[in-house]
Amino acid sequence: MSETVGRVLEAERDGDQRSGRKRIRRTSEEARRQILDAAEARLTSLGPEGLRLQDIGRDVGMSHSAILHHFENREGLVKALASRAAEQLKAEVLAALSTPDGSAPEAGQVIEKVFEILSERGYARLAAWLTLEPRRENRRHSRQMIAELTRVIHELRVQHHGDADRDPPLEEDTANVVLLVATVAYGDGIMGKALRMAAGRDDTPAARARFRAWFGRLIQGHMDDCFDQASARDASKP
Amino acid sequence: MSETVGRVLEAERDGDQRSGRKRIRRTSEEARRQILDAAEARLTSLGPEGLRLQDIGRDVGMSHSAILHHFENREGLVKALASRAAEQLKAEVLAALSTPDGSAPEAGQVIEKVFEILSERGYARLAAWLTLEPRRENRRHSRQMIAELTRVIHELRVQHHGDADRDPPLEEDTANVVLLVATVAYGDGIMGKALRMAAGRDDTPAARARFRAWFGRLIQGHMDDCFDQASARDASKP
DNA sequence: TACGCAATTGACAATTGTGTAAGCAACCAC
DNA sequence: GTGGTTGCTTACACAATTGTCAATTGCGTA
Structure with a gap:
């Protein structure tokens, strides 16, 4: 939970700044972990209104579609x-x-x-x-x-x-x-x-x-x- | 809180069924009270996701715009x-x-x-x-x-x-x-x-x-x- | 190296919720 | 009645999100 939480605030600070970076490829497991970490951080700090796929995606540096790919749909993520x-x-x-x-x-x-x-x-x-x-x-x-x-x-x-x-x-x-x-x-x-x-x-x-x-x-x-x-x-x- | 709560569930049951009724006009005070009652009922039973202007409006039998008229905006209602x-x-x-x-x-x-x-x-x-x-x-x-x-x-x-x-x-x-x-x-x-x-x-x-x-x-x-x-x-x- | 799987992307569709504006209609005062 | 105030409605503009799909690319493997 620690690793990604920092990145959340970071991303919050300087906007969407992952421009030049190449696309990174995680293992499915690692991706799920990062997504859950970011979602957890957002949920505790912002409430469920803050649980938006796009935002979470930005936090971990992937598009919201990738999240859907890993969790089927929003419900799946929450579960x-x-x-x-x-x-x-x-x-x-x-x-x-x-x-x-x-x-x-x-x-x-x-x-x-x-x-x-x-x-x-x-x-x-x-x-x-x-x-x-x-x-x-x-x-x-x-x-x-x-x-x-x-x-x-x-x-x-x-x-x-x-x-x-x-x-x-x-x-x-x-x-x-x-x-x-x-x-x-x-x-x-x-x-x-x-x-x-x-x-x-x-x-x-x-x-x-x-x-x-x-x-x-x-x-x-x-x-x-x-x-x-x-x-x-x-x-x-x- | 009692009067309108019943109507909430009622409306939930048989859909948007206030068709033939004439437009009713309340005092500002009464309207606000009814709206708050309905909102409270929805909030406690459904959580904040259930706090949608359209739904509340349907509960009390008015359009969502009327709610905005009484409370300025959604924030005002929540406050x-x-x-x-x-x-x-x-x-x-x-x-x-x-x-x-x-x-x-x-x-x-x-x-x-x-x-x-x-x-x-x-x-x-x-x-x-x-x-x-x-x-x-x-x-x-x-x-x-x-x-x-x-x-x-x-x-x-x-x-x-x-x-x-x-x-x-x-x-x-x-x-x-x-x-x-x-x-x-x-x-x-x-x-x-x-x-x-x-x-x-x-x-x-x-x-x-x-x-x-x-x-x-x-x-x-x-x-x-x-x-x-x-x-x-x-x-x-x- | 070439291949293929699967993670990832980007554009797009569809839905839904908030807010605005102009007009309609109850009710009150005269 | 007549007029005015204001609660209320309809219609629409607008934004934000979830979800879909085809295309792309990183990486292990034959």
Whole structure:
């Protein structure tokens, strides 16, 4: 994603300046990769309105027809974009979950990572665009992704939940925690800036980090101390 | 918003079927209202791609030129839409905060209301569309909106924080809580369905309610019991 | 070197959405 | 009624995009 992103801005700067250059020929695979990279960059920075074949083509230095050649039609490009993003996302989050020494990953650390991927790096916006766009029912790829994560995390949680004599955490509680973290990360990635503005706060990296840290402590606290109370209260209600 | 929404679907069903009807003439105000209603319905259900002047015109039974007459251009329509939505949102949330008898509103209740407006009723999607669309820096209207809310809520919180001998909650903690609730409500409204799918849960109203309730208890618990611990821990960190 | 596959191009067609201008027609005031 | 204001319409100009197709050319291979 890095290589082509630079070129996007470059091309943006000095217009269509690939005049004298000879026609370059990529492998099909490489072409698809470059196109997806450029499309991703445009999508996160400009929204779906910015996803125009001609522009993407200019970014990677080919005509829009070439893109159609590789992806059949615009829909095909969007679909490919969606699956690739989902796969990358999943891989990175799973990677963040495994500590090198097999110890319990700290909630704050994991949350930090999730936020970094979803919020800071723009995946949330990308996913939002793709999700909010109706008519695409499919996206089967991301299905069960969070379920898997939940299993992994709950396993860890039960494993490390201390030698205390209190009850082990309920699976549903873990599921809720995971869902909450994901929801917050997406919400922050999509609306975070606007919300902070509306809160009269500035949107500096430091401010974002403070909020993330606070949230991390909240979750950590819930999982460390409060979960038995919470689950007890949970059970008492209808 | 209700009156015209029905007509949207109607028109969707039986095509452009306003043939024999005479030309109707509304007041400028009424016309604007109807147009905004239809636009809002389209925006929340179809995304910004569905915001086409011709379609909106067909929904309310006028030509697309009439819309341009009322809003100057498409931009004007979108701006009007944004301000109106922000105002309504603010009004409803403030209304939810004031209990009839002046007692402390329960966190769960307020959260429920916020979710209902933002998530269930589609305001989150609408706001997301409008926010994610770049190039519009303005939206000054919503500025400070959450700040105001935070002040109101913090006031309530300090007022009712029990006669305990513990410290009163920090203002920053309240700000974080408000920001978190807003973030979750937006995140849920925008990505909630997709996330629940990815979690292998079904997206029934009951399931949504369960999650909201769990989250409400988490927040309530934080504000009731844990805030002194949390803020202490907060202060101890850099 | 010659050949052929497939990536790439360039021109063009077709569609669709925004915006303009001039005229028509409700409704109000007199 | 008569006239004026203005909501609304029809027709058209215009731009931007996706998609098609034949032609071109880079590059591995026989």
